[in-house]
Every structure is written in C-alpha cells, then in structure tokens.
Amino acid sequence: MIxxxxxxxxxxxxxxxxRAEARxxxxxxxxxxxxxxxxxxxxxxxxxxLHHVEDHPEKLPGKWARHGGVFMPMYQSEALWLSFGSxxxxxxxxxxxxxxxxxxxxxxxxxxxxxxDPQGYVVSNQQPWLDGFCVEKGKIRQFVAAPLGSxxxxxxxxxxxxxxxxxxxxxxxxxxxxxxxxxxxxPSSSWSDDMVMVKCCMSExxxxxxxxxxxxxxxxxxIYDDTFRPEDWDTSASSRCYVHLLNSMSYAQVTGHLPxxxxxxxxxxxxxxxxxxxxxxxxxxxxxxxxxxxxKTWKDFQEKKDGSSVxxxxxxxxxxxxxxxxxxxxxxxxxx
Amino acid sequence: MNFGNLIRKSRxxxxxxxxxxxxxxxxxxxxxxxxxxxxIERGELPPPGEEVICKLAKDLGLDTDxxxxxxxxxxxxxxxxxxxxxxxxxxxxxxxxxxxxxxxLKLVREVRDGEW
Numbered sequence: 128m129i130x131x132x133x134x135x136x137x138x139x140x141x142x143x144x145x146r147a148e149a150r151x152x153x154x155x156x157x158x159x160x161x162x163x164x165x166x167x168x169x170x171x172x173x174x175x176x177l178h179h180v181e182d183h184p185e186k187l188p189g190k191w192a193r194h195g196g197v198f199m200p201m202y203q204s205e206a207l208w209l210s211f212g213s214x215x216x217x218x219x220x221x222x223x224x225x226x227x228x229x230x231x232x233x234x235x236x237x238x239x240x241x242x243x244d245p246q247g248y249v250v251s252n253q254q255p256w257l258d259g260f261c262v263e264k265g266k267i268r269q270f271v272a273a274p275l276g277s278x279x280x281x282x283x284x285x286x287x288x289x290x291x292x293x294x295x296x297x298x299x300x301x302x303x304x305x306x307x308x309x310x311x312x313x314p315s316s317s318w319s320d321d322m323v324m325v326k327c328c329m330s331e332x333x334x335x336x337x338x339x340x341x342x343x344x345x346x347x348x349x350i351y352d353d354t355f356r357p358e359d360w361d362t363s364a365s366s367r368c369y370v371h372l373l374n375s376m377s378y379a380q381v382t383g384h385l386p387x388x389x390x391x392x393x394x395x396x397x398x399x400x401x402x403x404x405x406x407x408x409x410x411x412x413x414x415x416x417x418x419x420x421x422x423k424t425w426k427d428f429q430e431k432k433d434g435s436s437v438x439x440x441x442x443x444x445x446x447x448x449x450x451x452x453x454x455x456x457x458x459x460x461x462x463x
Numbered sequence: 464m465n466f467g468n469l470i471r472k473s474r475x476x477x478x479x480x481x482x483x484x485x486x487x488x489x490x491x492x493x494x495x496x497x498x499x500x501x502x503i504e505r506g507e508l509p510p511p512g513e514e515v516i517c518k519l520a521k522d523l524g525l526d527t528d529x530x531x532x533x534x535x536x537x538x539x540x541x542x543x544x545x546x547x548x549x550x551x552x553x554x555x556x557x558x559x560x561x562x563x564x565x566x567x568l569k570l571v572r573e574v575r576d577g578e579w
Binding site (some may be wrong): 139192195228366 | 482564565571572573574575576577578579
C-alpha cells in the first residue's frame with residue numbers, strides 16, 4: 128500500500144512484515160550548470176507539494192485520472208531529486224524509478240517485473256537519493272522538467288512519443304524471512320538512523336500542462352549495487368505509483384493554492400558560499416546505461432544562452448559518509 | 464525513556480558525527496537559551512511548547528507526533544481535525560483504541576493506482 132503523508136510517499140507492506148516500509152520525498156533543488164563538469168550534490172530546498180489526482184478530477188487531464196496516483200507542480204526547467212528512507216525501520220525495499228516510463232537506472236523501457244540484470248532499481252536503505260538518470264558509473268544527469276511534447280524529455284528522445292511524462296515508481300519488499308535472518312542480531316537502532324544522509328518550482332487560463340523529465344547537467348553520484356540475491360526479494364508483493372508533473376503555472380488553477388516560489392539560480396547559491404554536498408560509500412556501484420548516451424541535454428534545446436549554464440565554483444562542499452553509529456539525517460531544506 | 468532523555472540521547476548521537484549538534488549550537492538553531500535546553504534534557508523543566516518541540520524534532524530528525532505525544536501534547540493540526548468533526552473523530556478514535564496496527568492501516572487513505 129502507498130499513502131501520502133506529509134508530502135512524502137510512504138510505501139508499506141504490512142502483510143509481508145510490520146517493518147516493511149519505505150519513504151520517498153521529492154526535493155526541490157537548483158538546476159546545476161550543464162557545462163560538462165561533474166558537480167557535487169546540490170542542496171534540497173524543501174519537498175514539492177503532493178496531491179491525490181482523484182481530488183481534482185475536473186481540472187486535470189482525463190488520462191491522469193486513468194493513471195491514478197499523485198501530482199506535484201514543477202516550473203519548466205526546474206530540477207528535482209528523490210530522497211529515500213526507511214522510516215524508523217531498516218527494512219530494504221527495492222524501488223524502480225522511471226521518467227516517462229523509461230527506467231532512470233538502467234535506461235530500459237518500463238517493465239512490471241523486477242529487473243536484476245542490468246539492475247533496474249535502487250534499494251531504499253542502501254541508496255540515500257537519486258538526482259537523475261544514471262549515464263555512467265558514478266555519474267548522473269540531473270532530472271530537469273520539460274513540457275511534454277517539446278521533445279526535450281528523455282522519454283521523447285528515446286521513444287519518439289510524448290505519451291506518459293511524469294515519474295513512475297514500483298516497489299518490492301525483501302522477503303520477511305531474509306530480513307529476520309539478516310537483521311536478527313543487529314542493534315535495535317535503525318540503519319537509516321545511523322546513516323549520514325542528506326534530506327535537508329501555458330498560461331493560467333489554458334489547460335493543465337503535462338511535464339516530463341529531461342537531462343540536465345552532470346553530477347557525481349553512485350547508484351549502488353543491490354547486495355541481496357534475486358531470490359531474497361518477494362516479487363509476489365508490489366505497489367506502484369504514478370507521479371504526474373503539473374506545470375506550476377497551472378497549479379493555482381487546479382488546486383486553489385499558490386505554487387512554490389521559483390527555484391533559486393545555482394550561480395546565486397554558489398556566490399553566497401552556501402554548501403554543496405559530496406557523499407562517500409565504499410559500496411559497489413552499477414554502470415550507466417548506454418540508452419542515455421547521445422541524448423540531448425537541457426542546454427542543447429536553448430536557442431539563446433541565458434547564462435544559466437555558465438560554470439560555477441562551489442566554494443563549500445560538505446563531505447558526507449556512510450558511518451554506522453554516527454550522524455543523523457540532515458535536512459537540506461532549510462539551508463537557503 | 465522520557466522526553467528530555469530522548470532529546471539528549473538524539474542530540475548526543477548527532478553530535479558524535481557533527482559538532483554543530485552541541486548544546487549551544489542546537490539551542491541557537493531552535494531559538495532558545497542553552498541553559499533552557501539543558502534543563503529540558505535533564506528533566507528539570509517540563510517539555511516546551513508545541514513550536515519548540517516541532518523545531519527540535521525537525522532539527523534532530525525525530526517524528527514530530529511522537530515527540531508531542533511524549534510531551535503529553537497533541538499537535539494543533541490534529542486538534543483542528545478533531546474539532547472540525549468532534550463526534551465522528553471521538554467515536555473513531557475510541558473504536559480504534561485497541562485495534563492492531565494493520566487494522567488501523569486499512570483505514571488510511573491509499574494513493575489510487577490506475578491503468579498505465
């Protein structure tokens with residue numbers, strides 16, 4: 128089951144294990160420059176507001192109602208990252224993340240089954256966050272919102288169609304017996320509690336605009352190998368959710384609420400000397416997908432250079448490590 | 464574990480990996496005096512008001528509802544929900560008083576999945 132709690136998706140499998148829980152938050156962030164450099168991790172600036180699609184059936188596209196799920200507002204060319212947590216427990220949940228039904232981890236079209244080779248998912252208590260499409264080992268291209276139909280989304284570049292947009296998520300729990308066996312002798316404090324991790328924006332009269340995700344600048348980020356065996360996962364149990372992206376300009380018309388303010392520019396943030404982040408873990412990471420190679424990025428679609436792809440120099444980089452027994456979740460949301 | 468103990472334990476755990484969780488710096492972020500936070504941690508003063516509890520919970524990565532409950536309080540958000548339909552929610556809470564977690568979860572609104 129998937130619920131919406133405090134602007135987070137909470138995934139639970141109470142029939143599998145009372146501790147089987149994962150949380151996904153969608154963080155607003157800076158769009159990093161698309162200049163060929165690998166940037167450190169940008170900050171989080173608070174969660175995107177999430178709403179049930181079924182609460183606004185008359186103001187949203189009919190296909191959204193068929194898809195079900197939730198929606199959130201994004202400005203054109205705004206960036207986001209996903210943070211993963213295990214609540215107060217440490218139960219591993221496999222999460223398949225797709226944009227426009229293109230798997231962001233292995234670049235393959237959406238599949239309903241778990242993809243073990245090449246790995247097409249992240250594990251909730253092993254992967255603290257996902258900032259974009261895995262293009263190479265240790266490198267991602269930032270998720271950047273683009274109007275569906277503009278040709279900028281990864282979905283459109285790979286399939287030639289502007290059909291889905293948004294984000295799609297599917298989750299599978301570890302088998303209860305495997306969890307009990309592996310975690311029987313561990314201290315009661317949760318793995319996620321012990322881990323240093325970062326959690327820290329058409330016209331109004333026109334119809335709601337569907338957004339997809341394209342590729343932005345490069346960032347250093349590992350997507351970690353699954354340390355469990357395929358047979359350790361309970362593939363008979365799964366939950367899934369469609370996260371629609373609504374153009375922020377239509378948000379007030381649909382919900383009656385003002386959208387979040389526009390995102391800050393990366394250059395302003397860096398000039399202010401505010402922190403960026405670097406994360407280290409000795410876990411093995413997966414290779415990037417060939418499917419993403421050769422795709423155009425955000426800057427390739429800009430007719431005029433507006434200066435937002437000009438290189439910047441992050442002055443302050445906070446190094447974070449996975450240290451059992453030390454640290455705590457640090458909110459990036461209030462640091463700007 | 465009481466409210467003060469939990470705050471102290473969580474802060475010290477965070478401080479072991481990040482010096483910004485000293486008593487003085489944590490109090491400064493919350494907007495209270497270090498001596499006040501110290502007395503709360505040692506149980507010499509009762510738990511603070513809802514606003515401070517919420518700031519503490521957020522700063523230390525703790526669950527706000529759990530923290531408020533440990534302090535013997537209910538969030539103003541939940542009070543508003545109950546006040547809007549007092550009879551209905553009073554009955555509901557009494558009925559669920561002894562229900563197991565999985566039964567309560569069945570009443571929670573799920574995100575609807577459709578065809579895609």
